[in-house]
Amino acid sequence: MIPIRLLIIILFSGAVYGNPLDTINSTFSRKEILELAKEASSLLHESNFEKSFITSRLVLRYALTNNDNDLIARSYNIIGANYEELSEYDKAILYYKKGLVYANKAKNDTIKNWINNNLGNLYCFEKKEYKKGIAFFNESLRFNQKNKDTSQIVFTKLNIAWAYFDIKLFKEGIPYLEFVNNNSAKYGDKSNLVILNMLNGMYSGNIQNYAKAEFFFLKAIELGIKNQNHLDLSFSYNEYSSYLFKKGDFKRAYEYLVKYNKLTVEIQNSQNIKRAKRVGINVELDEYKRKVDTISAANNLQNQSLKKSKIIVVLFIVVIGILLLQMYTLYKNYLFKKKANNVLTLTNAELIIAKEKADEASLLKSQFLSTITHELRTPLYGVVGITNMLLEEHKELENSPHLNSLKFSARYLLSLINDVLQINKIEENRIVLEDLTFNIGDEIEMIITSLSFIAKNHNNTIDVDLDPEIPEFLIGDKLRFSQILINLISNALKFTHDGKVIIRSKLVKVEGIKHYIEFKIKDTGIGIAKEDQEKVFETFTQVGRKDLDYQGTGLGLPIVKKLLGLFESTIFIESVLGEGTTFMFVIPFDSNPEKTNDIINDIEVDLSNSQVFTVLVVDDNSINRLVTQKIIEKRNYKCVVVGSGKEAIELVENSSFDAILMDINMPEMNGFEATKIIRAMGVLTPIIALTAYSKEEITEQALSVGINDIIVKPFETAILFKIINQLIFKA
Structure with missing residues (x-):
């Protein structure tokens, strides 16, 4: 039943829109036809695609009758623009190129400019073939410069800047945007202000001038809403959403992406577009009818006995049948693509949210592991250190099951911490x-x-x-x-x-x-x-x-x-x-x-000798200070201990040390800040970070402030003295 209904629609539209065209006086003057072309163009700009199609079809018929290449080119340009507005881009390109053929015959640079500009728009922003599109824009610009039409030059350069910005070639596009900014007030069209502000926002965002970017994007949106310029407003919503996402403002980015999707659906579902698509079929019927007329004329020359009317009717019905089938297929494809696009849009939005949550969860996991391992290693250092001190100072406890159990438990807990960190590093690809x-x-x-x-x-x-x-x-x-x-x-x-x-x-x-x-x-x-x-x-x-x-x-x-x-x-x-x-x-x-x-x-060799060195220990934990001091003094080194970064700075100002062992996580002033100040004083004493943080977490920051090496607590005593001696002798 569907094909029969479509056939009725076609025949009805032919009765409504077709017959009056046949009855209009065929002796229309060129001036009258030109006025009709202007009316069709005006209707197009008002988004009245239905009437624009009818009027441009009338212009094309009489232009062809009068063999007026200039008017034929104009009518094809308007028909192509209608199809472009209806998102029928392949048809639009077909009619634009037909118009370009007749514009070249008419040698009309103005129409050549229009059509080249329109083809540039299609190839850049719809077909995404930017190289071909920019070539058409440059051809349009050549005709504008030839005609010395500054307003058209501004319009075309605006399109070229947009094309380059769309593919992130801001360096190539900025000269065109600067020209438009300088000349827009005098020669520009107010209807282009939405896009101009949007492009300025895109460029400002690219150079990280966020204040200007916000101003221009919001100005573009304000103008789009005020002037009800829905298409340009949708572009502004989309680009502003992308800018906010790159900036890290994910909530507002999502809000404007929703606005963009909603406005796009409204545009696609416009009743004017649906009606105009039906009327647009008449233009294609005219094209097929002209081909049928040509075939009929050739047959008449070959065989005068053929009855012209019957052949034309039969061929016309065949064409209508083929066109009907094609229209049905295109309509089904359109519905399928529309549904698929809606599903993809929703899925993409969900994926964006899921990815953000996954990234946030991964970051929280890493932060949690870093914090918990630091908090566990700090007391473990004290437990292991004091246990070793007891075993060394009280030899009678060497076989004590309690102390040995305590030492084993502490090392087991340290092994567990290391295992958790190890598997996390592997999963995050941080091991080389x-x-x-x-x-x-x-x-x-x-x-x-x-x-x-x-x-x-x-x-x-x-x-x-x-x-x-x-x-x-x-x-x-x-x-x-x-x-x-x-x-x-x-x-x-x-x-x-x-x-x-x-x-x-x-x-x-x-x-x-x-x-x-x-x-x-x-x-x-x-x-x-x-x-x-x-x-x-x-x-x-x-x-x-x-x-x-x-x-x-x-x-x-x-x-x-x-x-x-x-x-x-x-x-x-x-x-x-x-x-x-x-x-x-x-x-x-x-x-x-x-x-x-x-x-x-x-391999670095331990160059230690019997020389006695003085070591400054900086740690806010009193137990850890005691353990580290005992380890150092057992090696017969001199040891001075302080509990904060400020005390360390005061000591270094008045005393000299061979090495400094610096804790990182301290209140008021952490180890990085204290080291930076000591280095600013011109002190070159080797500084070793003695910390419970994982080495990979702090290496970059440690090197940037002047820390020479890092030792993670708890540590092997031999490793500590090897690093101290190597750094001292190297200095």
Whole structure:
């Protein structure tokens, strides 16, 4: 039933709008036809597309009858402009180019200017083919300059500036905008003020002149609302929303994006546009009718016996049928695209909100981890330090189960903090593998020594089987490699009692300097059920506790898997309940003797001697001051302690020190501020940040204020004195 209804509409519109055209006097003068063309153009500017189509169709018919190239070009230009307003851009381009052909025949530079400008608009802002569009604008500008039409020059340069700004080429577009700003008051059209203010807002926002950007955008919106210039107002809403989003004002950006979407839907649903689309079909019917007339004339010359009227009627009905089918298809496509665009618009808005929430959640998570780890490490430093002091000062307590339990618990809690930070860094891609020279045998030996306490408690033995084909020195990130082995070996020892843990390494292949080494960590422990073997690599997941309580957070194996991902490697598991578990992976390390020698030569050597140094300790926590002071004085160094950054500055003014240990998180004046003032005084004494913050969090800021190095609490005493000595001798 739908095609029949459409046919009725077509025939009806032909009766209403078609017959009067046939009855109008065909001897219209050129002046009368020109007046009709002006009327069609005026109706177009008033958005009365229905009447503009009818009038321009009348102009085209009589212009063709009179063979007036100038008027034909004008009528095609108006018809193309109507289609452009109806968002039928391909049809608009077709009629503009037809008009350009006749304008060239008429040698009318003014119409050439109009059509080139219109084609520039279409290709730039609708087809997004900016190179082609700007070429049309420049052609239009050439005719304007030839005609010395300053008002048209202003209009065209406004369009060129807009085109460049649309593709973020502000440097290329600003000369055109400056010309428009200088000449708009005298030669410009008031209807273009909305876009002019919008472009000034876009440029001001680009150069971060936010006050001007706000002024121009709001001025554009005010003018658009006042003059009811809905299309330009919608552009201003959209660009202002984009500016606010880049500036970080997400709430207002969303509000103006909603206004833009609402106004765009209103424009698209305009009843005038719907009616004008139906009338616009008559223009296309005229085009098809002219083609039919041409075909009929050729047939008449070939065969005079053919009946002209019947052939024309049959062909006309065929054309109407084809056009009807095409119109139906286009209408269905239009409805589908409109629905899809609405869905996409809503989805994009939801995605923007979701992304903002995700970014905010990620930032809050990082801030939370930073704060909580700092607050935990500060008292842990005191606990570990005082425990060590008690064990050193009271040798009779060396075997005390209470003190040893306290020390173990503190180190376990520190390990937990490090695991949480480690997995967060990996997830945020903040870990970059380093190239260091190391010996696999030495690394495994150190790991076994550090885990001997667990092995002894569980009555386990550890066997090591190293492939002699593995080069003595390898190049790679030995710290991450050690973390992988520590997690796997400690897990094997923890879940094995009265058993054995075997560590095997084998060189499996060599490609250039790359040596691919397979590692196997095998134990004779409780094993892992088949259904649980994938779960063990999930964060905070623990399996196999059953009747026994195995300490752990469920982070060890997930960290191993993620670290191996940095090495572009994968971990495999083989396990049988009650018999044990084997973990396997392959890591490629470089082996390059020349590069190894260079790395070894670059390693800083501890140049410490028996000389006594004076160290200033700055820390607001009295327990931490006591612990650090005891550690330093035990090395026979002199130590001065203060509790604030201000006290440190006063001391440095009147005394000299060999090194300064600076806490970062202090009230009133933090370590960064104190260091900056000390450096401003011209003091070059090495300053070491002794902090509970993660090193990656403060490195950039520390270097910027003049801090020489960073040590994270709790720390190894040997590392502290190594860094102190190196910095002192370097100074």
